Amino acid sequence: MIASNLSAISCRRANSALCLSAVEEHLQASSSYRTLSPTGHLLVAVTLGFIGTFGFLNNLLVFVLFCRCKVLRSPINFLLVNICLSDLLVCVLGTPFSFAASTQGRWLIGDSGCVWYGFANSLLGIVSLISLAVLSYERYCTMMGSTEADATNYKKVAGGMVISWVYSLIWTLPPLFGWSRYGPEGPGSTCSVDWTTKTANNISYIICLFIFCLIVPFLVIAFCYGRHVVYLYWCIGLSPLYK
Template structure:
């Protein structure tokens, strides 16, 4: 328990986090968490920069989406969902932790701490699940039997709804007794209570780590890995074009995975150390750093998923110039294969690329490589298969 001689009068004169609430439990939770004034200042500066750029980046995404109709495709709706959740963090979360860091103490009391912890956890998980849904949507579109319908928002709207419902499923329980929300780090932010050693709390932490951090990461790696493998297969027809596309997707996948780990893995490790390690293992300095890194996702996500998308980038340039978006280049790779003898296996159109993977009709006996202008095949009479890059746009 807190020291008995801590009086209300001394609290009135103090700037310690001890005086941020009148609730004994809240005071006890923050009593041993302090940072130096310089430490609080550094955290405040970082949060100020993150909050400002996160707000501007995500607001710009919404402005572009509202202004240019060509961006209103189903898959872009998932990108907008990510931007909305990140924007809500910048509006409803970061300003309070920024203000608390400037004063060295939590400013809106125990109930405000619970609300802050719930809201930021909710929006953070929505963003993570949306990234996983986005990767699955791209993967399923690539391997789908038909061309994606650019006017069908039903599937993507379901994905958006799932991201919010799934997040609520994991963020509401602490409000009703399965774990709890409370002060985090030096007491200037709030989140799930990582330090309680009860079975109730530990079980929730494990579930949260597995289902809200590890599972989305595995989905992202699997789906983008499959997508990259499919593009690598396609590169056999037009090697220069295929290699360019393959390298670009590989770089994108690496960036996505590295940034995901950069933003969220330290937070997950810190939570597990605080949960299973001895008391005091995670210092205030060590605990606040992963929290700040997690908030940088609100800045990084728009850059990776939006502004590295050439369609959004052209609209951004058009917004600056006050004109219409430039049309992307178009490169077609065709063959002399009779279209009636082909069966489309996979077709995808994801803003930047349209890929058709087809096979010849089994009844066709003409050596397929000859018909593509390549060396003759010794497998005349056998069903030949070929991957075609039918259309590539930027």
């Protein structure tokens, strides 16, 4: 900021319109992520604090109940615990940093911390979404199967959990190796995938991320639960689709 002010003074002395324009562009670029007022940052901090605290306590309670009550240790509940794990890790590894940044109105842990934050939150968010898709497919197979579900079948559930983490890694590691990147977003107090850069490299990644990490899981969930609804209507005699 001092250098920018000195540059502006030197430009005024030289009466250089071109130089002044360059300084203004530099100042605009340096403040491009500071779009919230102090009150706005405070509201964001309060919201993040509430979400982080409530999310941590809620998911921790799920883990405690799962560990203490053997009756809850069914295959389907392991998928739910996988979702709770990803949410709990967000509350531990992500929310505290964005909360601290919002209290100060700027990112506090440098470029490397920004990359780590963007990667970790993207990874854990996709894990939750894929786990929900796996959960909906498991429920679909159980309801539509001709035989009763095997309550001791942990192998398929474990495979679904592994798939959720591996699939998420496949789509969140590329920005670390040059296909797009992780950087500041919004008011500069959080970091994520670069959503704004208009290059072929970045746009191609955003499109693939949108298709394979949002559209595909959404379609799986919609199909599975849609079939659930149709099946339930058939069970009560209201749907001709299964006749």
